[in-house]
Amino acid sequence: MTDTQIRYVRPPLARADLLREAAYIDGAWVTADTTLEVTNPATGVAIGTVPMMGAAEAERAVAAASAAFPAWKAKSAKERATILKRWYALMEQHGDDLATLMTAEQGKPLAEARGEVSYAAAFLEWFAEEARRINGLTIPGHAADKRLVVVQEPVGVVAAITPWNFPAAMITRKVGPALAAGCTVVLKPAELTPYSALALAVLAEEAGVPKGVLNIITGDAPAIGEVLTTDPRVAKFTFTGSTPVGKLLAAKCAGTVKRVSLELGGNAPFIVFDDADLDKAVAGVIASKFRNTGQTCVCANRIYVQDGIYDAFAERLAAAVKKLVVGDGLAGETQQGPLIDGRARDKVIAHVEDAVARGAHLVTGGHSLPGAGSFFEPTVLTAVPTDALLCREETFGPVAGLVRFTTEAEVIALANDTSAGLAAYLFTRDLSRTWRVGEALQYGMVGINTGLISTEVAPFGGVKQSGIGREGSVYGIRDYVDTKTLCFEIEAG
Ligand SMILES: NC(=O)c1ccc[n+]([C@@H]2O[C@H](COP(=O)([O-])OP(=O)(O)OC[C@H]3O[C@@H](n4cnc5c(N)ncnc54)[C@H](O)[C@@H]3O)[C@@H](O)[C@H]2O)c1
Numbered sequence: 001m002t003d004t005q006i007r008y009v010r011p012p013l014a015r016a017d018l019l020r021e022a023a024y025i026d027g028a029w030v031t032a033d034t035t036l037e038v039t040n041p042a043t044g045v046a047i048g049t050v051p052m053m054g055a056a057e058a059e060r061a062v063a064a065a066s067a068a069f070p071a072w073k074a075k076s077a078k079e080r081a082t083i084l085k086r087w088y089a090l091m092e093q094h095g096d097d098l099a100t101l102m103t104a105e106q107g108k109p110l111a112e113a114r115g116e117v118s119y120a121a122a123f124l125e126w127f128a129e130e131a132r133r134i135n136g137l138t139i140p141g142h143a144a145d146k147r148l149v150v151v152q153e154p155v156g157v158v159a160a161i162t163p164w165n166f167p168a169a170m171i172t173r174k175v176g177p178a179l180a181a182g183c184t185v186v187l188k189p190a191e192l193t194p195y196s197a198l199a200l201a202v203l204a205e206e207a208g209v210p211k212g213v214l215n216i217i218t219g220d221a222p223a224i225g226e227v228l229t230t231d232p233r234v235a236k237f238t239f240t241g242s243t244p245v246g247k248l249l250a251a252k253c254a255g256t257v258k259r260v261s262l263e264l265g266g267n268a269p270f271i272v273f274d275d276a277d278l279d280k281a282v283a284g285v286i287a288s289k290f291r292n293t294g295q296t297c298v299c300a301n302r303i304y305v306q307d308g309i310y311d312a313f314a315e316r317l318a319a320a321v322k323k324l325v326v327g328d329g330l331a332g333e334t335q336q337g338p339l340i341d342g343r344a345r346d347k348v349i350a351h352v353e354d355a356v357a358r359g360a361h362l363v364t365g366g367h368s369l370p371g372a373g374s375f376f377e378p379t380v381l382t383a384v385p386t387d388a389l390l391c392r393e394e395t396f397g398p399v400a401g402l403v404r405f406t407t408e409a410e411v412i413a414l415a416n417d418t419s420a421g422l423a424a425y426l427f428t429r430d431l432s433r434t435w436r437v438g439e440a441l442q443y444g445m446v447g448i449n450t451g452l453i454s455t456e457v458a459p460f461g462g463v464k465q466s467g468i469g470r471e472g473s474v475y476g477i478r479d480y481v482d483t484k485t486l487c488f489e490i491e492a493g
């Protein structure tokens, strides 16, 4: 066996060519003198490598996207839509392989990965349809000899940087509207999960996306980011990831006045009132808190339970959490995979230890699992103080911390006491309360009697320091077009 065969454990794919160990620049698959390894978080064993690229390759990718822009912009909306629909169909056709590849590099259970592939593909389908509805406006002239027309035009070259926790959906949620609008893209995926992005490029090529329209580079994030945020040929920068990195990169964009959209961190309050349907609320916590092993930006991060049902809720939630099956995402029955890496697990450990040190009670879980991989037990804590780390920071792990509250006014104040403003949840059967509290919560998205709010048809995004702009929905394409006013002076007949 060759050294490569001995060192790397490849996931089982029907189409082995979907696993690419090369970047994609100007329609060519490109390698580099040095590489970085991609590791399976469930086993700690390397899957393979991708090129360690930097500023030079980023500039080549920007040049390719810039050169490809005029022809791509010139295609009709229907032509662009047809290619996006083909790409959508290829994603669904190869969904099982894309899911296997995703689970191998990111760790989420296979069923969740397959769900993400369909969710990701849905953005291509949605924006293929939106491509043909980027309409303009005619305005009655402000003088007898004036005529006014407003048109929407693609902004140009778009640079995108995306996170590891949704390695396909966070990409198509940007690339879909960008290509639909007529823009071209340079994308840097997360170094922890590059294979999903590169597999999407394989299918984009097969769908007929012309060379230079989509470019994917891997490697040195700061070096690549410096080019993507400062090169004057890049008209727009879109980022999904942590708030600190988002702030850093957005600031770099100021020098060339790029359009910036940001999807940043959350700190979601999950509020359960006395009159809530208890089983529905418990199911809501499981769906929100433990999705992707707690590694989503919209996970319930703080769970506020009213006095009257606190004990019953805690008991039922703990019973449900104890049943969660932890293991390798590729193993059929797994419901909770590993955390993405040791650093992520260390943060979860720190949050649990901090809460217990402040007086919280550990009901179930609370420990790393021995052996390979970065596994952590699904955990429930009660009597969590409001100043605990897990109330003030995004835990990004499978830890449900319960905080007791008494009044509606009290819990609204607690829920809003954060610089984040992405998602929030409330469970009650009082219709007036759903409106009162839903309107009072300072968040971009509010789940009411549900723990799952994400869909391509509704605007996704945050307020306060959770981001700028909206992705998905009829709003999602607005970030990829500029509004132009044409003012005509005509001669009287
Ligand atoms: N709001 C949303 O839609 C959304 C969605 C998913 C994840 N997130 C957030 O993302 C975070 C988790 O993702 P993460 O750990 O990948 O975030 P991260 O900020 O560490 O990394 C995100 C991306 O930025 C790149 N990056 C990091 N430092 C950089 C630098 N100095 N220059 C250029 N690029 C750099 C990374 O390589 C990666 O591709 C969480 O905070 C989560 O809430 C938000």
Ligand SMILES: O=C[C@H](O)CS(=O)(=O)O
Pocket (backbone or CB within 6 Å): 165, 166, 169, 295, 296, 297, 298, 454, 460
């Ligand atoms: O992590 C945040 C993503 O946006 C997840 S999802 O959109 O809710 O699937």
